[in-house]
Amino acid sequence: MMPYVDIKITREACPERLQGSRRGATAEQKAEPIAGVTDLLRRILGKNPATTVVAIDEVDTANWGVGGWPVPGYRAAQAAKETQ
Template sequence: MPYVLIQVTDENVSVAQKTALIHGATELLVNILNKDPATTFVVIEEVHTDNWGVGGIPVTELRKKPN
């Protein structure tokens, strides 16, 4: 019974995108590992950008910097 946790920042991920992620992750496990989709669990966790850091800097701060 596979369990997949997908963590993304909470920056407007749509229901359609989440559905596609769930479907895609499930299909990957079915196709590669021959897992039963009925017992494959996919969880999407949205993390606030204050709680996600890259290179020692919170993503909230990174988003404020000009490109």
């Protein structure tokens, strides 16, 4: 009954496809996971697409921490390691 899916991603240009705006995923890029996840729940779990809700929650990189660092600091540290 009416699954609810919350997708949290960092707000930034999408690295692989490169067509993302500087301010986050484009509306088209957000339409795709909404369609994809809804279809997936229909096929795998038999959930009704008409009542499947998908929220995309874009989080600023400064507010997202990995390995004990906000994303910008984490990436700087990774880059520094790789250039050593």
